[in-house]
Amino acid sequence: MKKTLAFLLCALFLLTSMPLALAQAELADDQTFTFASANDLTTLDVSLMNDEMSGLVMYAVNDALIRHEGGNVVPGIAETYDVSDDGLTYTFHLRDTQWSDGVPVTAGDFAYSWLRTLTPATGSSQVESFNSIKGAIAYYSGESTDPATVGISATDDKTLVVTLEAADPFFIESMARGINFYPIRKDYVEKFGADYASSPDKFIGCGPFTLTEWVQTASLTMEKNPTYWDAANISLNKVVELVVGDANTASGMYDLGEVDALYSLNAAQTLTYPEYKSKESGTTLQFLSFLTDEGKVMANQNLRLALSWAINREAVVKAVSAPGTTVADRVIIPSQTINGESIAAKYPATDGIPAQGDMEKAKAYLSAALTDLGLASADQLPAIRYVAMESSTHKAMAEALQAQWQQNLGVKVDIDIRPVPQAIGALLSGDFDIFLVSTDAGVDPDTLLANFVVDSGNNYSHWNNQEYTDLINAQAFETDFATRFTTLAKAEQMILDAAAIAPLWAPGGAYVAKDYVQNLSFGTWTGSIEFLHTTILAH
Numbered sequence: 001m002k003k004t005l006a007f008l009l010c011a012l013f014l015l016t017s018m019p020l021a022l023a024q025a026e027l028a029d030d031q032t033f034t035f036a037s038a039n040d041l042t043t044l045d046v047s048l049m050n051d052e053m054s055g056l057v058m059y060a061v062n063d064a065l066i067r068h069e070g071g072n073v074v075p076g077i078a079e080t081y082d083v084s085d086d087g088l089t090y091t092f093h094l095r096d097t098q099w100s101d102g103v104p105v106t107a108g109d110f111a112y113s114w115l116r117t118l119t120p121a122t123g124s125s126q127v128e129s130f131n132s133i134k135g136a137i138a139y140y141s142g143e144s145t146d147p148a149t150v151g152i153s154a155t156d157d158k159t160l161v162v163t164l165e166a167a168d169p170f171f172i173e174s175m176a177r178g179i180n181f182y183p184i185r186k187d188y189v190e191k192f193g194a195d196y197a198s199s200p201d202k203f204i205g206c207g208p209f210t211l212t213e214w215v216q217t218a219s220l221t222m223e224k225n226p227t228y229w230d231a232a233n234i235s236l237n238k239v240v241e242l243v244v245g246d247a248n249t250a251s252g253m254y255d256l257g258e259v260d261a262l263y264s265l266n267a268a269q270t271l272t273y274p275e276y277k278s279k280e281s282g283t284t285l286q287f288l289s290f291l292t293d294e295g296k297v298m299a300n301q302n303l304r305l306a307l308s309w310a311i312n313r314e315a316v317v318k319a320v321s322a323p324g325t326t327v328a329d330r331v332i333i334p335s336q337t338i339n340g341e342s343i344a345a346k347y348p349a350t351d352g353i354p355a356q357g358d359m360e361k362a363k364a365y366l367s368a369a370l371t372d373l374g375l376a377s378a379d380q381l382p383a384i385r386y387v388a389m390e391s392s393t394h395k396a397m398a399e400a401l402q403a404q405w406q407q408n409l410g411v412k413v414d415i416d417i418r419p420v421p422q423a424i425g426a427l428l429s430g431d432f433d434i435f436l437v438s439t440d441a442g443v444d445p446d447t448l449l450a451n452f453v454v455d456s457g458n459n460y461s462h463w464n465n466q467e468y469t470d471l472i473n474a475q476a477f478e479t480d481f482a483t484r485f486t487t488l489a490k491a492e493q494m495i496l497d498a499a500a501i502a503p504l505w506a507p508g509g510a511y512v513a514k515d516y517v518q519n520l521s522f523g524t525w526t527g528s529i530e531f532l533h534t535t536i537l538a539h
Helices: 005-023 051-062 107-118 136-140 170-178 188-196 247-255 267-272 301-309 312-322 359-373 390-407 420-429 445-452 466-475 481-498
Strands: 032-037 066-069 072-075 080-083 090-095 152-156 161-164 209-215 217-224 238-243 262-264 277-279 284-290 385-389 414-418 434-440 501-505 509-513
Touching: 005 501, 032 247, 032 434, 051 209, 051 217, 066 170, 072 080, 072 170, 107 136, 107 161, 107 188, 152 509, 209 466, 267 509, 284 301, 301 359, 301 390, 301 501, 312 390, 359 390, 385 390, 385 420, 390 414, 390 420, 390 434, 414 420, 420 434, 445 466, 445 481, 481 509
Parallel strands: 032 238, 032 262, 385 414, 385 434
Antiparallel strands: 066 072, 080 090, 090 161, 152 161, 209 217, 217 238, 262 509, 277 509, 284 434, 284 501
16 A cells, blocks of 8 residues: 655655745845754764754754654655555655765664664663564563564665554654654764764764754754755755853843844743744643652652642743643643544543642642651651753743742752753653653654653653553554553553652743744744754845
């Protein structure tokens, strides 16, 4: 069964709309786009990426089989693909394309990359993204050590065959939106070893741009890649990201014309720039991860429930969140649909968390927690440390939550603000009590819920519940959707009842750009901007 017609129409649209737009306006001689962002990327290693800014940069300096652009699945290195009649086998036919050094990109580069991600020794936290592929779970869990058992095969340099465990209507969309499906050059990994992807000279991509400079926590520079297969339709010659943690400083730079755009505006900045453009909440969920390790203060379930139910999410969203942000009362978010129908609406959780919280319930949970711990009052609780990333938005959210917990429960929470790489390091090493996690919920509810199974690399709370894990595993290859989503909703309720995490909101996004910046838009991975086809008009 061919799945190429709509795909090729999308390609035709992208290839023809760009030159038309350029013909209607005079372009600036200097096609350089400079923007300010609060956060730096954390890694250039495709297998290890799990954050927004790394995803944004990788989208520009690498290319996948297919992409998600402008709300559509569009061709990347795969010129076409076929799907077998039973929906189990996807065959991707690669176009002629090159890495930035002129070496041909092959199907083997994709097979190597994906299998490297799935190899336990790699330590990727993104293996669940590949769950629907045959043999993937058994391979990354160590049950199988033979890569030949995984349904990923390069039959020749131009053909990649992917076999699924069961037909998955979300597979193509998940691939297009995912940030871990890019190719990797094996010779670079072998040459640089542990230092692979630690700097631009130890990384190579095949995307529209090449990363030429990365001054960590300060700036990065990308230049147009002349070997890119669609280079003729890339107008920008250079993209510069300046990492500016202070929102006021960033605004000053924009006002002075030192940057062309501000990415990820906070609520206060949208008042300063009423011309901002926004994105409604999409497939991202932000939630609090509570470290549940034995001996830690947040190991107490009643205390976790107290903190979750004491949050007036609606008030925080109105005060500090970007436009388009919506309160999340559960883990399955409204944007996830099947056959055009909201999965969350059709398979509701039995006991979601009210948008304004429930202070009476929160106080009852706190009382139970104090009894559990043998304490007389909340001020006797051990120190609770909320580790936050160094950005004005994350700081504002942390302070708003801190104030609510103090006011509503009398519980004191200390905020520990760290630069992004150190903050993420604390999350990965379990050096926190509370951490605000922002992650792509994907198009399939399984994408996020599978993160919390026993020993998952994304299970930052270390909440190890075998019954929950069994439910997630049971639904993974269920072909009856009603059974599958009912099982997922049951698992979701378990994690809400345990308060291993506290879902907060599905963030929207806002950015502002000068009038001369054209064809800039929001993408799908945590609201990242898409600048691949941006142009700079004469000004």
